[in-house]
Each structure stands twice: as C-alpha cells, then as structure tokens.
Amino acid sequence: MLSKRIIICLDVREGKTTKGVKFKGNIDIGDPVAMAEEYYRQGVDELVFYDITASSDKRDIIIDVVEDVAKKIFIPFSVGGGIRCLDDMHRVLNAGAEKISINTAAVQNPDLIYSGARTFGNQCIVLGMDVKRVNKTPAMPSGYEIYINGGRTPVGIDAVAWAKRAVDLGAGEICLNSIDADGTNAGYELVLTSLISSVVSIPVIASGGAGTPEHLRDLFRTSDSSAALIASMVHYQRYTVAQIKEYLSKEGVPVREFT
C-alpha cells in the first residue's frame, strides 16, 4: 500500500536553517546538510528546503546546499523559494533536487507551471499554495483565498479555483499551507485540506499547524492528503521521525518503515 509521507521542511537563509537545533551528538546548529542527514537517518520520507534568503546575490548559496545534500541523502527532496524561471528550476534540479516548489511566481506567471511541467515533467512541479480563511462571497465561493509574498499579500483568487487551474496547467503535486494554522502547533486546517484534496486528482501535502503526532493522524483520517509537512515538532526535538511513524502506524495510518 502507498504510504502516507512525512515530509520535513527546512527554512534556509543564506545557507543556514533558521530553526536550528542541536541534535544529540555533534551536529552543527542550523546546518541544513547535517540536519538533512540526521532526518534521513531517522527515516523521514522526503525533505523540503525553503530558501528564504532575501538578497538575490546570495541566492547561489542554496545551490551549494542542494549539492551537498544530494551527495549524502538518497531520498527525494524539493526546493522552493526564489524560483522564478525555467533557468532557476534547471539549476536546482541539476544540483540534485527532485522537485521544485513554486508559489508567488506561479500566481504572478501561471505559465511557469505549464512550461516547467513541459520541460521537466509534471512530477517535478509542486505548487505551493498559501491560503487564508475569508468570508464566502460570489468571488470567493470556497471561503479560502490565495495569498502571496510569504502570506502577506491577498490576490483575490479562490483557493479551489487556483488548485484546479494548477492541475490543468500541469502541476504534479500541491503543497497546501494554511496561513491560519501555520505556527499554531494546534493541528492542520482539516476542512481546507480535505476540500482541496477532494477537488484535485494530484497528491496534496498538508502544511501548517502540526504540533503532535495526533495532528497527523487526524489529517490522514479526515482527508485523503498524501503527505504531511512538519517542521518545529522535529526541529525542536519534541519528537523524532520514528516516534511519529510508530504512533501513526499504531493508529492504522500506512507509513514507511522506521528504525
């Protein structure tokens, strides 16, 4: 049976993870490569590196990180943040990433989804969606609106409509981030996740709000999302990947082996 994926997100700024932690042993705090290796060892299914480097002249650093990671871990990983054109995509994929996540750039230039999928294959293109709950109106029938620029700018596009359009344009996967749930550690936005997951034919990764393994169980029980994105619950060492998987497995959620 296809396992539900546990994906860890690492926010990287100028080559350092911003939620750095000190693992047992002697791993540098905030070194994304060392953190990736540790999570790989723990049995994570996939990783996402989100480049939040502000200045464009330091953007190349993420490529070095990707190359280093690709030499050491042998599971899929994707890279998002600051990817604006096919050339950017090519550099990241060539450095060893499996997939590219695009968010603001896709809203501003939807053709990027299409051309990215045509050039590299649908499976390479992950649409990142930052979504906020709003009042239901004729223009926003789902009651969920798309935001860009790191969740700061509303764009007046309905989340369901955008998800469907992205599928038509060739996105291979959607990473659905709830702005309302993000950072709360109070659980995923389950209504949103099952809504989006039920209207698209491609895999959906739920993001935002994970604080305990129960939150992941609730996610997989209430929606057919394919994967759960987690960050602080492992970065701050409240849980290991193995603990989360062991719990999910006991609760009847299909997960990949853990040791």
Place this chain on the structure above:
Amino acid sequence: MLTLCNLRDYLGCTGRGRFGTLFCRTTGTRKMTSAAYSNETAKNGMASIIDYGAGNLTSVARALEHIGVTCRITNQHKEILSSERVIFPGVGAAGKAMEVIRRENLDGVIREVIAQKKPFLGICLGAQVILGRSEEDNTPCLNIIPGTTRRFPDKGIKVPHMGWNDISVARRHPLLEGVDRRAQFYFVHSYYPAPEQEEDIIATTDYGDSFACVIGHDNVVATQFHLEKSGRNGLKMLENFCNWDGRV
C-alpha cells in the same frame, strides 16, 4: 566535488538562449555532462549511465559514487560498449526520450550491450522504453522486453503515483538478494510497464491495480521505482546490480 561545481558554473545564470541550447541536447551539452561526472578513482568495474538528455542522471551517479562504484554519464557509443555494465535511468516523457535515443543511434548501442550479455539496468523511464510501445504519446519503443507501457486509469487514485510503496516479489532475482521483503521504494510515475510475458515480471506493486514494478529478462532488469532515491534499500539493490554478472 570540483566537477559538479564546474557543471553548475556552466549552467549558472545563463540567459534563455543558452538555456535553450542545453535543452536542445547539443553535442556540447552532452560532452559537458560526460566529462562532468566520472569518478574514475573507485575500484569496481566501470558502469556507464546512458545520457540521452533525460533528467535524474546525476542522482544515479551520486548514488553509485556513494556505494563506491566507478561510473560515467555518457552518450559516447565506444564508452558505453566498453563498460562492464550499463544503467539506463531517466525521468521525462517517452516520446521525447525515444526521439533522442533514435537520433543518437543509442538504440543500436543498447541492443549491442544487451547482446553482449552485459548487466543492463533500466530505471523509471528506462524501465518503460525497453518495452515495445508506450501509451505516452503513443510511442514505439525499443521492444527489448515485449509489452506496453500503460497509463494509470482515472478511477479514484491520485496520478502521478508518488511516494513510497511496497513490492511483492514474484520470482527470485539477484537484484533483490538480501533486500528486506517489507522494504518500500520511491515511485513517481503516471505510466507503468506491462510486460506481455508473465516470466518477465520480477515484482509487482499495488496502486489501484497491481502493476509490474521490477521486470527483467536474462541480463536485462529494470525497476519502475527510483533505486537512487529509495534510501538504503535502493542503494542495496544498486549494489546488487553492480555485483551481478548478468546471469539469472
């Protein structure tokens, strides 16, 4: 590694024009790739990774390097023919892949390598285009193993089939030696191989229906899942391939 850095510099902040050239698969590009990855210091016999412009070649090279196997990414006929074993990986579309394979006369080289009884490993797209035909762009393929590459039906499953899944072993094969039977592997695909002959199916996976995820015939073996991205079990199978003499 210096070579990879050079590769990146080459690909660096190029304009669209140069970018376009890269994806036209000009000779320059391939030569560049070929030179860019060759870890000739390792001990085992040389493995060639066939460069036909498909993605994911360096991932396979990195995985081989990790397990200490010498490899090179190449489209040079002589190099491919003189290597001890050949890997045929790739992601992308069947139509485009076959176009490049034919244009570069790599189909003849592949047939020759197989006729020489050298161990031959297809991965993902490489497992699909060795069949007779692909439903993707209705593409005639290499027909090394009789069969068709089919698209997953739209019946309540998410396509692409993406993520970690089990395999059920149908028959023993050196590639699977010592691999935990509960092991899961990483899949990303919308099409799957369907060999005509049951004996060419080595393992299957359930997704909607059961499909062949490891196929093989004599010295040819191929996996639909990504060995290079399947953690230690994938690396173990790559290692098995590199220790295989091609006999079953």
